[in-house]
Amino acid sequence: MQHELIAAIATAHGSAGIGIIRLSGEGSVELVDAMFRPFGKTSLASADSRRALYGHIVREDGSTVDEALVLKMCAPHSYTCEDVVEIQSHGGSVVLREILAIVLDSGARLAEAGEFTKRAFLNGRLDLSAADAVMDVITAPTRASLHMAEGKLAGHFGQKIHALREELMTLIAHLEVVIDFPEDGVEELTDEEVTGKLEHIHAVLETMCRTFHTGRILKEGLPVAIIGRPNVGKSSLLNMLLGEDRAIVTDVEGTTRDALEEMTELGGIPLRIIDTAGIRATEDIVEAIGIERAREHAEKAVLLLALFDTSRPLTQDDRDILTMTEGKETICLLNKSDLDSRWDASDLLEWTGGKRVLTISTKTGEGIDALTHAVTELTYRDNLPDDTVGFISDARTEALIKKAKTHIEAVKRDFQSMAEDFLIIDLRGALEALGEVTGETVSEDVLNEIFSRFCIGK
Numbered sequence: 001m002q003h004e005l006i007a008a009i010a011t012a013h014g015s016a017g018i019g020i021i022r023l024s025g026e027g028s029v030e031l032v033d034a035m036f037r038p039f040g041k042t043s044l045a046s047a048d049s050r051r052a053l054y055g056h057i058v059r060e061d062g063s064t065v066d067e068a069l070v071l072k073m074c075a076p077h078s079y080t081c082e083d084v085v086e087i088q089s090h091g092g093s094v095v096l097r098e099i100l101a102i103v104l105d106s107g108a109r110l111a112e113a114g115e116f117t118k119r120a121f122l123n124g125r126l127d128l129s130a131a132d133a134v135m136d137v138i139t140a141p142t143r144a145s146l147h148m149a150e151g152k153l154a155g156h157f158g159q160k161i162h163a164l165r166e167e168l169m170t171l172i173a174h175l176e177v178v179i180d181f182p183e184d185g186v187e188e189l190t191d192e193e194v195t196g197k198l199e200h201i202h203a204v205l206e207t208m209c210r211t212f213h214t215g216r217i218l219k220e221g222l223p224v225a226i227i228g229r230p231n232v233g234k235s236s237l238l239n240m241l242l243g244e245d246r247a248i249v250t251d252v253e254g255t256t257r258d259a260l261e262e263m264t265e266l267g268g269i270p271l272r273i274i275d276t277a278g279i280r281a282t283e284d285i286v287e288a289i290g291i292e293r294a295r296e297h298a299e300k301a302v303l304l305l306a307l308f309d310t311s312r313p314l315t316q317d318d319r320d321i322l323t324m325t326e327g328k329e330t331i332c333l334l335n336k337s338d339l340d341s342r343w344d345a346s347d348l349l350e351w352t353g354g355k356r357v358l359t360i361s362t363k364t365g366e367g368i369d370a371l372t373h374a375v376t377e378l379t380y381r382d383n384l385p386d387d388t389v390g391f392i393s394d395a396r397t398e399a400l401i402k403k404a405k406t407h408i409e410a411v412k413r414d415f416q417s418m419a420e421d422f423l424i425i426d427l428r429g430a431l432e433a434l435g436e437v438t439g440e441t442v443s444e445d446v447l448n449e450i451f452s453r454f455c456i457g458k
Helices: 028-035 093-105 115-122 128-139 143-153 156-180 191-210 212-220 234-242 285-300 316-324 345-352 368-380 385-390 395-414 420-438 444-451
Strands: 006-009 019-024 036-038 051-058 064-073 084-089 222-227 260-266 269-275 303-309 329-335 356-359
Touching (some): 006 093, 006 115, 019 028, 028 093, 036 064, 064 093, 115 128, 115 444, 143 156, 156 191, 191 395, 212 269, 212 368, 212 385, 222 234, 222 285, 234 260, 234 303, 303 316, 316 345, 329 368, 356 368, 395 420
Parallel strands (some): 222 269, 329 356
Antiparallel strands (some): 006 019, 036 051, 051 064, 064 084, 260 269
């Protein structure tokens, strides 16, 4: 248990109706009791756990800082498993800073980034995968992202890892008994039994690895670049996806000179979408800079939306744009279906290389459902949208799962030709890698790095 008393403002900076100051550690109840004057007869020290009291926060001279609700939560039934007190006052930055100053002057120290959640992990309330999901819940950009994060926070992902570790420990224990006590006549596992256990563990790890593409998109957003020559409707497409007139739309070619990035949602998928300058041959220096940036954004994007105007003939610029999509996940959008078309999808077949082609109208909204379906398919691939609680969403976890899978593959390859003690080395390697996911074998440096990404007060 961590006994040092810490405190921090737990709500976002700025003005709000309510602001919260959180304290955790030994002496938190006594400290707040000395600066709180409840309106009733019950003091904070004598109040039951999980009871809120209404009163005034006062300075050392007895003058009032603000009226507040004070919530007391006794160990171990709190977020950190320690004594926790939350002061809920008005949410102005000045009043919150003054209350925090009184708390710090009274003996608490300012909490480090993520220290409350770190204590929850160290005190056994959360495993590391659940603790890491706290910030994912806070920053979730869509409902699907929130569902994935809440599943990890509830421990569903950690339970899968614990189950794999149990299987590995059972296998290791049996092999060690066979090695250390051969005279006891312990029955060895058959090749089929070992193969079956290894195949099951490997299959689970392989399935987890396949979820990283989708999990990362749900957590961070899918980087999308809209590309096309001038006046094909790129800015109109951005406005349609955002549901507002964010980008300037005119009949003048070259209106968009620089990239415009926005966050939006399509079918529950968060998109980090960039409207780029129209790509064409030009001698205008400023426009040329914008076109070069458009190419850079296209190179970095995970998905390209290549837009074409079917009301005008195909040009060499269109062909150059299709060349930019080579080797990239791309959806070709044939825009302006509300106008008379000069050509259709069949005219692109020899250039697209089998890329998905959809017909849309940014004016009428035609094709938006088909685009939503296509983006959803590309995001989830073979994963099931209803099973996001088991998805991997961060690079650290993916690397550890891959490491464990590599160790299991080595055992599968060598278990008939290698002695048991050599096999155990790889089995323990897999066990340790999975332990780092849940925090059972993680180092202090890794813990500090993980929790440093949290906000202060969480």
